[in-house]
Amino acid sequence: MKKKSIFTALIAMALQSGSLLNAQQLNPTGICYVEVNNNNILNAGAYKLQTSNSYLFNVVNIFAANINYDTSRGRAYLYSNNNVTKVLTNADTYIKPLQQKGMKVVLTILGNHQGAGICNFPTREAAKDFALQLANTVNTYGLDGIDFDDEYSEYGKNGTGQPNDSSFVMLVQELRALLPDKIISFYYYGDAASRLSWNGARVGDNVNYSWNAMYGTFSAPNVPPLTKAQISPAAVWMGNTSNSTTTSLATQTKNGGYGVFMWYDLHGTNESSQLSAGTQTLYGQPTVLSGSLQSWTAGVNCDAPIGLYTSNLTGTSAKLNWSAAATNSYDIDYKPASSTTWTNAASAVNATSVTVSGLTANTEYDWRIRTNCSVKSAYMFAPRFNSGSGTTTPSGSYSLSLDGSSESGAAGNLNLSGSALSFEGWIKPSSFKSTSPYISSVMGTEIGDSNSALLRLGDAGLANNKLQFVVSINNVQQKLASATALNANTWYHVAATYDGSTMKLYINGVLNASKAQTGNISSNGAFNVGYSYNTSRNFNGKIDEVRVWKKALTQTEISQNMCNVSLPASSLAAYWKFNEGSGSTVQDSSGNGASLTLTGVDASNWGTDLPCATGTSKLSRNTENQREIGSEQINNKNQIKLYPNPVSKSSSFTVSVPDNYNKGKLMIYDLNGRLIDTKSLNAGSNHYDLNGLSSGNYILQFESQNGSAKQTEKIMVK
Template identity: 80%
Template sequence: MKKAITLMIVMIINAIPVLNAQQLNPTGICYVEVNNNNLLNAGSYKLQTSGKYLFNVVNIFAANINYDSSRSRPYLYCNNNVTKVLTNADTYIKPLQAKGMKVVLTILGNHQGAGLCNFPTREAARDFAQQLAHTVNTYGLDGIDFDDEYSDYGQNGTGQPNASSFVMLVQELKALLPDKLITFYYFGPAASRLSWNGLRVGDYINYSWNAMYGTFSAPNVPPLTNAQISPAAVWMGNTSSSTTTSLATQTKNGGYGVFMWYDLHGTNETSQLSAGTQTLYGEQTVLSTPLQSWTQGANCDAPIGLFTGNLTGTGARLNWSAVGANTYDVDYKPAASTVWTNAVTATTATSVTLSGLAANTEYDWRIRTNCSVKSTYIFAPRFNSGSGAASPGSASLSLDGSTESGTAGNLNLSGSALSFEGWIKPSSFKSASPYISSLMGTEVGDSNSALLRLGDANIANNKLQFVLSINNVQQKLTAATALTANTWYHVAATYDGSTMKIYINGVLDASKSQTGPVNSSGAFNVGYSYSTSRNFNGKIDEVRIWKKALTQTEISQNMCNVTAPATSLAAYWKFNEGSGATVQDNSGNGVTLTLTGVDASNWGTDIPCTTAQQLSSTARTRKAAGLEETAAQEQIKLYPNPLSIPSPLIISVPEEYSKGKLTVYNFNGTVLETKTLNPGNNPYDFSGLKMGNYIIQFESQNGNLKQTEKLIVK
């Protein structure tokens, strides 16, 4: 069964909108399963005497929250039938709106681990809220309905439900859609996660209804009043007429303002509807127009794997993953604008380069697939064009150790593995107790922390310390090497569930055996912890957060640059802006670093990696006009090699190749397996092979690379 705001703002948010001139009391809510039924049938039912339409709000059931594991990003997915409804809004949506009805899109989990309740940060919640708002505005919808079912939290490495996620999502969505409906089907983990940090879901939604069909139970969503709640839940064809009448009687006697009907079919439903409306409104329900049949929509999925790179201040490259042998339409716009500009139509490519952008400006972009029909649009993470004041790779940020720092908002780093890395150039070390210079991390308390810093009360102020909360206790690992002021160092700290490690300049410096999950969820800061007395004094560059334990090979080979997208890369700040008070996230996850106390004097061109070093890490350079050319053709990487079974082999495919074919041979030349690989780090299970030598051949889809490597399995 389908299961510190001012008082004025709260009053505005909770005001029940006037839906139409013939508003019923109670308001009629209807769900239509568009996989099998025509949405237009909701407009066929009227009350016999007054001639009022029975349904005031019609829910399109349902679009989904899917999960793009290549980008670690929840995205809005529309199947073939939802796509048919939205892309033909003139046929299926506007006729209902012309009758005074509101048409709302229901959002439902899809067994992929993404749901309403596990957005790890406000930035992630905002990104999904922006996707929803763009969809509402693009297709002329009247709002969003949330249903927290079928998410299968934890799948695809996603997190479990947390307290802040649902509140942040509806708060961000209401800010984007202040005049639209937001409603909640009262079920699932979201029903028990309705408040956080003084904020309430009920402050940002208009209605909620009972999810248990055939029962009468009022959802508890403070501060919603009875006028905004449906305790009754009727499943058409499954709830008996006598029960429907009983539910209607209880609704009327209780003074409730909403009555919810689920699963309106394409057959005459006037008998069961009348069992409710006779009590609710004193009228029978009649058909005013013939019912319409439904033909399934054609399959056409929008591409995923969306990310933005090559930000130059006036230009950017938009990237996506191919969906079969189709073409794509791409549009973009400044975030503050409502007008989309077409970037390319019917392209077969998987990227497009924009030029002529305004510097330091937020932009949105969208893409759809052209099949025999058109897919719905999928909306990419918002990006900032950058300043253009410093060429890529030529800037770093200096912090004064007192008032200057950065915050990325709340990040959930809890789990069995993580890594921190970045470049630092200390100007000085703390000379007073507790002798701590905070580099990066979260520290809510002893039982909730993950951070990397210099010094501690009992260690030298110029030694790295890695701190993790495991089993409610802060576990600390101290480096053996003392750092020198005014010297660039690449520092990294990793945890794989069994060992904490510190690396300096790609070399293992210290390790400590430790088991148990990390507990870290809260404000993630750079150059600051919970006291400005612990602020870092020095320069910082190339900061990355990973939700995995990096290997020494990964650290040492990628100190100067990482090609995004990359598996488990949670946030990546290059500090290439060269000006301004924000640092953009190059991971594609939209985790912007907001700076405090900085001005133009904090930005400089003293950097740890020269252009030549960055090219050796990316094997790529660019022409002055912004076009790419290969300086030294980038190769795939295999690690570890030799490989010890049962560890998986990681095959790292450069971003520029889009995808390619992998072929595995034995030394006799026999093909053992072929497989398609995407950009990024691809795990490959060799546990079925015997010890020995093998040949690995990779051929890129565009034909630019054909590489052969020897693999030793032991």
């Protein structure tokens, strides 16, 4: 018979750093699960061994909190129902009394039919985010650890991914780093039982115990490198496993030299008879009821809000955002990630955001929120954020470099289904994939053939340096490839659009390929930049100014706004400028809160190799008299944009001219200060041929008609 739904609270009986358990530690260690939806957890402290007067249970598992899925943010989050909430928020009543008797109290984590589970975190950052939620919960409520049970997740639901080999390994690695001296245990069941190693790392390296998931049977979990001392092959379901079977399981445990014995579903009635059927064999003495049994009254429903994200980072302040949970008020706290002390940001507020100030620049912060009902909800913990540098930089002042293997960005869930869509951004490929399927993912969602929208380079049967736009239309993937192949180490503005009748690809603002197609887009799921499906398809190169639109951009809109977009902008779903210059988070400038969480990046990934001019350069153009052409400091809105840069000598470049430069002029100089050419400027997008210029660097001076505005840039011709 399959286990009921017990979340295995693996007891950390003996971490290498020292024993976690009380002085009355039994051998084998006694593990107890309490279904708090029906029973009072305090009853675990009512049973003792008759002769030694030792408490029977060493570890008590709160069964169970859940892994839920926030579809608006594409994020797995820790959820506590009304009864788990009652236990946690009343820790002095339900948790500390057991700990004072020498017991450890652990929280079990279980799937909840929403697609999220311990086996389908798509990236390390996603696994770390959930591990942070668990660690903050343990520390906030004074718990002794976390127990994992891989049941009821319904992987793939709500656009989530299927199980993968790396997820559970990454999760326990991150959790162990955050909770070095706490219990981490594993109920041996589900997909997790067959996904215990990845890239040489093992789940067993970071958990303390595991046990059998099939009640009434004797079967030792295989979780290397755990030893017999850390394993319970026996599984007893109170009231369902017979006393004779309980005795048999105890005998096999004792004779086999195993160090753990697990009891599931302790009730509020006297269980001493069945407990004695096991303890007489295990410890040579019966179990007695030594205290009063406690009844249980269900907790009041009060959920914490979801949809948590951070915006408006200035270095010293940040805006904390959430979705309303009915008409309740909220309490919000924050702290530096390195601190254990929370600071209150606001209490009993009825808004859906609050701004905190006095932050330290370039510092990681955590924040949490709870709902005020007639009771308090459990805390919900937001994704960790970096306060930022506190400096204001022009558009495109940084770009991000990705290595093509372990580095990428995750934006959470984006629902792009509908009749129109556009992707655009700047890319500078460093190399193209040389092995099948020859794909380098730029951006998008790919849950399956019937749920996808992505822009990438290459495909099976397509050159690895050609663009490909892939969209699920009428639940079938439709593909459009570019006519032009891209070169390595060259900046390109790439864009893909669909308007309900035609798929189009643009390179540097020029239409490159199109395909007639009708129908609606089906794309709703995890959106990534530089990654799709698996890391073998990661993009290798630099990326900047990435935007997602729920409309089809026109060629004019694309060509005139390649370097920047005025905000707010209608139908803009996400906009990542990559102006942070540091950290592992890229803010969403669209206002929709789709922050990009970066995996594997550090300071070396950020650089100033840019596709667009910043308008703040000062370059020498005359070596004889050291005459300088100085640029004026200009507001971004009135700044000339130049692209691509570098540019091929057989091609052309585009200058996006704001109104204040209309009817002005462009002068092109070589680096010796010699005037090469003069051209007129018109407001809008101006395309200029290079007229056979040789390879090298040139200086471009822009001047308005009345001479009041000037700007100087450098362009490289390759």
